[in-house]
Amino acid sequence: MISLSDITGAAARIARHVRRTPLWRLPGTTLSGTVPYDLYLKLELLQVTGSFKPRGAFNRILLEASLPRGLVTSSGGNHGIAVAYIGKTLGIPVSIPLPATVAAEKLAVMRSFGADAEVVGPNFIVSNARAKEIAAERGYLYLHPFAEPEIVMGQGTIGLELLEDLPDVDVVVIAVGGGGLLGGVAAAIKQNRPDVVIVGVEPVGADALTRSLAAGRLVTLDKIFTKAATLAPPMTGQINLDLARSYVDSLVHVTDEEMETAARWLWRHCFISAELGGAASTAALLCGRIPIKPDQKVVSIVCGGGTAGMN
Numbered sequence: 001m002i003s004l005s006d007i008t009g010a011a012a013r014i015a016r017h018v019r020r021t022p023l024w025r026l027p028g029t030t031l032s033g034t035v036p037y038d039l040y041l042k043l044e045l046l047q048v049t050g051s052f053k054p055r056g057a058f059n060r061i062l063l064e065a066s067l068p069r070g071l072v073t074s075s076g077g078n079h080g081i082a083v084a085y086i087g088k089t090l091g092i093p094v095s096i097p098l099p100a101t102v103a104a105e106k107l108a109v110m111r112s113f114g115a116d117a118e119v120v121g122p123n124f125i126v127s128n129a130r131a132k133e134i135a136a137e138r139g140y141l142y143l144h145p146f147a148e149p150e151i152v153m154g155q156g157t158i159g160l161e162l163l164e165d166l167p168d169v170d171v172v173v174i175a176v177g178g179g180g181l182l183g184g185v186a187a188a189i190k191q192n193r194p195d196v197v198i199v200g201v202e203p204v205g206a207d208a209l210t211r212s213l214a215a216g217r218l219v220t221l222d223k224i225f226t227k228a229a230t231l232a233p234p235m236t237g238q239i240n241l242d243l244a245r246s247y248v249d250s251l252v253h254v255t256d257e258e259m260e261t262a263a264r265w266l267w268r269h270c271f272i273s274a275e276l277g278g279a280a281s282t283a284a285l286l287c288g289r290i291p292i293k294p295d296q297k298v299v300s301i302v303c304g305g306g307t308a309g310m311n
Contacts, residue, residue, distance in 0.1 A: 001242060002149060004191040007156040007184070010059040014154060017058045017089070021046050021158075023165040023299070026270065035285060038297045040169075041270070042162060045278055045305030049109075051230075052155060052181055052303050053082035053145075059154030060143050067092060070140035074098060074127040076177070076229045077106035078277075078304055079145035084115035095140065097130040099123050101229045105306070124233050125220075146178025147237025155181045159188025162299055169196055170296035175280035175303050176200040176251070177231040179209050179240030185301070186247035200244070200251045201284040203259070206232040210251050212241050227256045230277035230304055252289040259283045266302070275306030 026039045044052040057079065061068065070093040073083045080096045087094035094115040098107065100122050110117040120130045128144075135142035144151060158181070162169060172189060174182045179200075186198045202210055205225025212219045218241060221234040236244075244251075254262075259276040262283035266272040274282075281300040284290055292298055 001246065002153055002156065002184070002187045004188065006149075006153045007160060007188045010055075010153040011157040011160055013062050014055055014058040014157065017048075018054050019047055020161060023162065035292070036294045037292050039285065040166060040297065040299045041272070041282070042158065042299055042301040043272070044158065044301060044303045045272065045274055049078070049081045049085045050305040051078035051082070051278070052158060053079045054085060055157050056151035056154030056180060056184070057082045057086055057143055060148060060150040061086060061090070061141065063150055064141065068141035070095065070138055071143060072096070072131050072134045072138070072140040073143040073145060074124060074131040075145045076124065076232060077102050078230050080115070080117065081106060081109050081113070083143055084110040084113035084117065087115060088113045095131075095134050095138070097121075097127045097134065099127045101232065103229060144237070146180030146233070147239060149239055152180045152184040152187075152239060152243070154184070156184030156188040158301065159185040163189060163192055166297060166299065168297060169299055171197045171199065171290070171292060171298045173199045173201060173281040173284060173290060173298065173300045175231060175277055175301065176202045176209050177206075177277065178233045179236040179244060181301070181303060182209075182248060183240040183243030187243055190247040197249045198247060199284070199290050200248055201280045202251060202253050203228050203231050203280065204253045204255050207253060208234060209236045209240065209244060210253070212236055213244060213251070228259055228276035228280065230275065231280060252284050254280055254283040254287065254289065258287050262286050272302060273305055274302050275304045278302050278304035278306070
């Protein structure tokens with residue numbers, strides 16, 4: 001499990017490399033007739049690469065005794081962009097074998113940072129296996145997108161920032177792909193404030209964490225049915241399953257259409273451009289999936305940016 005000191009250590013380690021993103025309270029005029037409570041958005045889409053992913057990746061790399069000779073990962077997009085950015089920042093070569101589900105825009109960004117990024121197979125299982133082969137062949141440091149403790153510690157730094165900016169928060173809503181963001185943030189918050197309610201949001205067609213919790217073991221999905229590619233790995237990791245058991249109060253699910261509606265709402269009413277995965281937590285709130293009392297303070301983490309409706 002991950003301790004509070006692990007996460008505070010990560011926060012100090014990565015501070016000069018990442019942004020402390022703002023927590024924005026939506027004005028009442030924006031929310032009139034929409035939600036009857038105080039809603040805050042944690043704007044991780046303003047992170048250095050447009051998502052929360054550099055937090056965990058920087059923490060993993062900076063824990064090495066010396067800079068690696070190279071970096072390799074596989075990703076649905078945002079983690080790959082983060083690793084490519086870090087490679088350019090630190091002057092390290094980066095290889096990223098990708099699944100065919102990667103968005104063309106994200107592939108282009110990885111390459112713009114100088115990464116050797118290529119589609120190598122139909123899904124994450126194939127591309128991740130190739131990433132591990134490259135690590136062995138070239139002596140590169142392999143970074144899992146969501147299932148390494150050091151990665152999860154880095155994502156947990158968001159939770160520390162939330163508690164500093166809004167000490168009396170009541171509910172935090174977090175999108176779930178592999179579960180690293182959910183596990184890290186939940187661990188940071190619950191070890192400080194056990195009374196805060198933590199809710200994870202999965203796409204209806206990519207519910208590996210929900211199924212794993214129900215089965216009491218890791219479950220790999222046979223098929224993925226969502227356009228939100230950044231929330232669509234076919235499995236979670238053991239560390240994320242364990243953290244969810246310990247710190248997450250509930251999981252809810254949203255459809256692609258509901259995420260698209262939420263992405264449009266964020267743009268039209270807040271001028272925030274979120275990708276589908278980045279809009280998932282807000283979608284769950286707009287759809288009324290989460291019971292909220294009128295006097296509660298609720299945080300939705302907008303975890304990734306992009307053209308509204310982009311996967």
